[in-house]
Amino acid sequence: MAEVIFFIAAIGALAGAIGVVTLHNPFYSVLALVGHLISLAALFLLLRAEFLAAAQVIVYAGAVTVLYVFVVSYVGDGTVPLGRGGARLRVIAGLFIGMLFVELCIAMLGSGLKAIDGDGAPYVPGFGSPADIGEALLTKFQLPFQIASLLLLTATVGAVMLARRRDGGRALDDRPYVPGQYITPRSLFSGTLAEAVGRMRAPPEEPRQPAPVPAAAPAPRDGANPASGDDAGEEA
């Protein structure tokens, strides 16, 4: 029975994961993610980690994916093309994935697949129960547990910091944000040796020659905030 459930759940998890990255409609991707997470929860149940399985369903399959659905329905209006990476990039990515896959297969087969006939790690009653996990978090892993709270604080502060600048009250200027506005066009090989030897450079920028005379009366840019110096970000 356990084997049957394992294979159903494993196939479901793999299919869900593949679906997340291959489906072009972001909404279907999120649905595939839900399928993947629920299959994972089933695998956790097989490992007798009931609490983890429940948390997986409630937190990830429930709360987090609901957020994804919100985001997708908020911004994903189909105007932004998805899944159209560069052809070369795909080849390279495929190559790396293939290498990783082969390596992991060797690792798995190298273990002689002994685990298939075995019963797995010995099961101690109470393992994986909320009480057990709580105890581990407050004894052995107390320090990581406490540092994780700082990690959450960091994520919150960071999210606020990045999101704040586009709201009404604190915005530096009123120009609307255009997707890709602040992204420099770069070659696919930016950061590799191809750049160093001078081939496959990023598209050339417009020439940047210094004006010979500083008194050439520079016209202020339209919409430029006059107080965009070092103190511009200060609230009044």
Place this chain on the structure above:
Amino acid sequence: MTSALVTAAVRTPHIDVAGLSPLIALAVGGMLALLVGIFLGRSARNVTPLISLLAIAASIGLSIWQFGEGKSVVADALAIDDLTLTLNFVLCATGIAAILLSWRSRAASVAGHPEYYALMMLSLLGMLVLVGSQNLVTLFIGFELLSIPLYVLCAAEFRKEGSLESGLKYLIVGSVGSATLLYGLALIYGATGSTDFAGIDRALAGGINGDVLLLSGIGLTLVGLAFKASVAPFHQWTPDVYEGAPTPVTAFMAVATKVAAFGVLLRLFDTALVNAQLDWAPIVAALAAITIVVGNVGALSQVSLKRMLAYSGVAQAGYLLCGLVVGTQLGVKATVFYLAVYCAMNVAAFAVVIARERASEYGDELPAFAGLGRSNPLMAWPMTIALLGLAGIPATAGFIGKFYLIDALVDGGYAWLGIVLVVGSMISLGYYLRVIAAMWMGERSGDVTPVRTAAPAPAGGSAGTPPVMAGGSQEADAELARSSKLEPEVVGVAWIATAVVLFFGIIPSPLFELAGKAGSVFTGIF
């Protein structure tokens, strides 16, 4: 009554507050900066960096107090030993430098001073946790606490071209690195059945050496940490991210992240995985050789100084790996020594880049440094000495550091890697000397000509054009005023770092003694 029974059954770990105090100082400093910022208006720009500096100073003081105790705190999650504390001195010094360099930066004011400095402090805390971790769970949490604030800080100057891209790129590549690391750690746990470094060491000594699952785990862990240490071929994010991020953040990232990444590499590979050294040493040696070549050759054609220093940082990561390869105490000492001097040299170089970036319309590009030797020798000298040190010229600490690394390599039987190191240093002179030549022999270019105003034509310039740094004429006037007087804190950071480079270049023994104490915590190796 049941609760009493439960508390009796659960043995809570002893929390050594004294041992944890260097961490607590950093955490409290970050929180205070954040909380105090709520009540301050404009004065936050001065008060929050001051709080952060005080907290870092407290952390240094507490580290001195705890030095030599060699503790293992909170159920062996963290080792507060001489290696951790020595690296904490280096981390705190770079933190102080980064905060001083950020003080009048645009990035901090755009991002909001309390948040900016709080994130920097928390990232510093993450680095300290990472170098002290002796448990796979602590390692991963420290890794994340290091990374996530840096992703945000890279994007801090949202409206500047490249900053958002830098943050986004770092987030995506860093997440790939984190995922790889986590996968590797899980496989190591699966193979050894323990998350403690000591337990992993015991399992390895018990003869599961050569287990394929374990080897895959080691490989993936190495890749994950190599992403963070920008070791080739996992370095490709480095130039773009360093170039786009606000320069004080780049300086912090370039030095402190490397200290943390190499600290954890040393501890993980020289305590937990030391019995598998024959398996991982050839891989690390190959990575080091590739990194030295790729970094040095990549830097040759760069025009942007930040980009050049990014490639230079890649090359330096290769040199640092050399100390890990040999798996001896001498190697650990040489790595710790080189980490300290690497930080000093890079801090000096980045301080000058920041000063030029604020004064010159060329930003961080090579023409901004042309003729600096005549127009502004106060800034040209630190840059010169820092670059000569990075190249490894005698009488700088960089030379002594490389000397010890090569000594460790030859001692450990990797003389060929020492030759690669020397050849790499020779190549590196090609780009370091180019900057020095531009500074002392180049023609001085105009400092404050507001050229960039020509770029956004009124037709397409409303929203699509990235706003560049130089704005209207008022700003040009302000820049004119600013370029004539130097900011004392930037000059101070540059000169103190330069003094460190020169001092340890002539009298290296104090630093090597410290590195020696750090190296002798690894009792399992010779």
